[in-house]
Amino acid sequence: MTEGGLQREEENALRQRCLAGHDASLRQLREMFHGLLVGVLQQRGANPTEAADIVADLWSECVGDHGRPSLLARFGGRCALRTWLIAVATNRLVDVKRRERLRHQDKGREALTGHPASNLPTPPREEALTRLLHVCLQEALCHCDQDGLLMLKLVHLHGLTQREVGQMWGWHESKISRHMGNAMEAISAGTRAGIRRRDPWLEIGWEDLLEVCQAGPEGFF
Amino acid sequence: MTDPFTIISEFLERCGGEVQGRSLEELPPPEVQSQIEAFARGTLEASSREALVQLLHDHPEWIGRLAEEVKSLRTNPGKHP
Numbered sequence: 001m002t003e004g005g006l007q008r009e010e011e012n013a014l015r016q017r018c019l020a021g022h023d024a025s026l027r028q029l030r031e032m033f034h035g036l037l038v039g040v041l042q043q044r045g046a047n048p049t050e051a052a053d054i055v056a057d058l059w060s061e062c063v064g065d066h067g068r069p070s071l072l073a074r075f076g077g078r079c080a081l082r083t084w085l086i087a088v089a090t091n092r093l094v095d096v097k098r099r100e101r102l103r104h105q106d107k108g109r110e111a112l113t114g115h116p117a118s119n120l121p122t123p124p125r126e127e128a129l130t131r132l133l134h135v136c137l138q139e140a141l142c143h144c145d146q147d148g149l150l151m152l153k154l155v156h157l158h159g160l161t162q163r164e165v166g167q168m169w170g171w172h173e174s175k176i177s178r179h180m181g182n183a184m185e186a187i188s189a190g191t192r193a194g195i196r197r198r199d200p201w202l203e204i205g206w207e208d209l210l211e212v213c214q215a216g217p218e219g220f221f
Numbered sequence: 222m223t224d225p226f227t228i229i230s231e232f233l234e235r236c237g238g239e240v241q242g243r244s245l246e247e248l249p250p251p252e253v254q255s256q257i258e259a260f261a262r263g264t265l266e267a268s269s270r271e272a273l274v275q276l277l278h279d280h281p282e283w284i285g286r287l288a289e290e291v292k293s294l295r296t297n298p299g300k301h302p
Contacts, residue, residue, distance in 0.1 A: 134236045137229055146274050150284070156226045158288035167263045168291065169270075184226060210225055213232035 011081045015072050018062060030059055033082065037089045044208075045201040046093050054092050058085070079214040087129070087215035090204070094128035097201055132195060133212055140190030148183025151176055249283050257283065261290035 017025035034055060041051035061071040075084050141149060147169075154160045162180070166173040188206045195202060195209075249257060256273050259265040265273065277284050 130236075134233065137233060146278060147270075150274050150277060152226045153230075153281075153284055154288055154291075156224055157230055158285060160288055160291055164291050164294075168260055168265075170263055170267075187229070188225075206225075210228050213228050214223075 008077075008080070012077065015075060015081060018072050019070050021063070026059075026062060029062065033085055034059070036082070037085060040086050041089055041093050043203060044090060044093060045097070045203045050093065050096055054089055054096065058089055058092070079211070083211045084215045086208075087212045090208075090212065091127065091129040094132060094199060094202060097199065098128060129212060132198060133191070133209060136191045136194030136198070137187070139194050140187045143190055144183050144186040145179065148179040148186070151180045152183055155180065247280065247282065249280070249286065253283070254286075257287050258290055261287055261294065 014025055014029060018029055037055045037058070038048075038051045041054060042048065046054065058071065063070060071088070075081060151162075151165050154165050155162060162173040162176045166176045169176065191209065192204075192206060195204065248254075253273070253276065256265060256269060260270070260273060277287065
């Protein structure tokens with residue numbers, strides 16, 4: 001076992017045993033991750049009851065029954081199982097908080113207008129954080145320095161060197177590096193600000209958001 | 222470890238975005254292609270750069286063309302249009 005968790009092969013084997021309904025493996029999974037998930041959810045804005053309920057639901061869905069597949073069947077292996085479970089739990093927390101807010105808003109409107117609340121469907125709970133992150137990232141990319149954004153694309157997505165990009169702009173590569181760093185910082189700050197505007201209770205840092213990006217949206221969209 | 226920009230780009234692509242420009246390619250008009258080549262060589266005037274940068278973001282597949290132009294200069298630094 002590596003520091004902080006299982007090797008990927010061991011994770012996969014554990015997951016396969018859980019999918020096969022192996023009780024001891026399901027217990028092992030809970031023992032390994034229950035405390036972590038509850039703790040992370042509370043750090044991210046859940047109260048103790050919300051955290052406990054969300055994680056309990058998550059474990060119950062890891063046991064597939066009566067034709068309903070196990071939640072674990074949706075894990076595609078793009079990241080560590082730990083990262084994926086945290087992303088799933090956080091998505092559900094965002095959904096819980098939003099539904100709660102909607103209920104309060106609907107009750108308020110009903111009290112004011114006397115009309116019943118809207119019955120419009122809300123997006124599935126697994127998508128809540130992923131959709132939020134998608135929207136906020138897109139906004140942050142639109143509002144950051146566009147030269148810096150192009151430099152990031154040329155270097156990280158298209159394999160150019162910072163020196164080559166510097167020659168394009170007529171700048172020294174150190175200036176390119178600063179521009180890229182500033183653009184990336186603006187994307188990070190803009191994304192977090194967008195999330196705070198929409199879900200101010202959610203306490204989640206940039207590194208955690210990157211983990212959510214790595215974990216989703218497979219199986220979510 | 223994958224850099225953060227690649228992580229968010231891959232996430233946005235999976236969400237249906239068009240960050241890396243892999244969809245069916247629309248060719249740039251001749252005047253834009255000339256600007257792309259000039260930009261690759263470092264001879265594009267700064268006054269024209271802002272508009273071209275925005276155009277490239279609107280057409281991600283053209284960023285790939287720009288990158289290929291720059292890479293072609295690695296083996297042929299004296300390349301002229």
